[in-house]
Amino acid sequence: MARTKRFKINGDVGYYHVISRTVGGEFLLGDVEKEKLLSVIKQFNSLYFVNIIGYCIMDNHFHLLVKTLSVEDIDNVELKERLSRHNKNIPDEITESEIIKYKEKLTDISEYVKSIKMTFSRWYNKKNNRKGYFWGDRFKSVLVESGESLLNMLAYIDLNPVRANICSKPEEYRWCSFSDRLAKSNDDFLSFEGTEIDRIEDYISFIYGVGKVERKSYKGAEKGKISEDSRPEISLWQHRIRYFSDTLVIGSKGFIEYAYKTFEDKITKKERRAHKIPIDLPHNLYSIRRLNSI
Structure with a gap:
């Protein structure tokens, strides 16, 4: 079987x-398993230089929306502190070449997800006296442009349980970043980095709106609730859109062109087009891959 293609910066x-x-x-992820997986994600969030923007843990899969940091932005002192918190055998003195290797590893999305999946599967197998693989094929990843593309992706992830008919409102589902933010229980675990918004009120307005942020504060949002009289209809993200999970890159036309140049050794000349995603939004989104259905 061919390995899942992945584009990483x-x-x-x-x-x-x-x-x-x-x-x-x-369907192996029950309530207990979801809580454990979330704790493992938080555990490695304090080791890797990866910021969590959104997540959703379902019965047979999970979604993460993350930002990886630049190697050049990592402070050596913080690097050593993170390593020592997670590994008591780290020596006091680390060579320059070792520091570079640690920085490269701890900013690598593949290493980050691998650590989460391996740690969780070992826990699950031990708990259930089980052997064998817990996770299926390689994880999939979509490279997303910051700004409106990232905000739309976050809303799409948070609305997973609504699309699955588990709940009618995303705040009713315990294991997604939307309800986590409303409950204010994330302890700085979640970030709005790259979405061009920074207030939960604006995100509520977006996710219940029609694709644009309305600067409107919803009643009860500060207390982790949204009143019925201030809740409009949920937007088109109630429907599954394959482009948000099955393509390789999403963003503006310029971002797609940037991706073609950056990953030119992985893309045939025949594929090099910016494919407009056929969904109704105030701004256009493009994909590096055309799909047969949305």
Whole structure:
């Protein structure tokens, strides 16, 4: 079987939508498992230089929306502090070449997701006296442009349980970043970095709106609730859109052209087009890959 194609901006800032499924798509993630997986994600968030923008943990898969930091922006003192918190055997003196290797590893999206999945699967197998793989194929990732593209991706991820008919409102689902933010229980775990918004009120307005941020404060948002009389209809993100999970790059036309130049060794000349995503938005989104259905 061919390996899942993946585009990574190694050593530099990048935004990624990560999706990973259980082996065979089995529904192995119950309430206890979801809580454990979330704790593992938080555990490695304090080691890796990766910021969590959004997440959603479902019964047979999980989504992460993350920002990887640049190697050049990592402070050596903070690097050593993170390493010592997670590994008591780290020596006091680390050579320059070792520092470079650690920085490269701890900003790598593949290493980050690998650590999460391996740690969780070991816990699950031990808990259930089980052997074998827990996760299915390689995780998928979509490189996302910051700004409106990233904000739309975040809303799409948070509305997973609504699309799955688990709930009618995203704040009712315990294991997604939307309800986490409303509950104010994330302890700076979540960030709005790259989305061009910084207030939960603006995000509520967006996710319940029609694709643009209305500068409107919803009643009860400060208390983690949204009143019925101030809640408009949920937007078109109630419907599954394959481009948000099955393509390789999403963004403006210029961002797609940048990706073609950056990853030219991985893309055939025949593929080099910016494909407009056929969904109704105030701004156009483009993909590096055309899909047969949205």
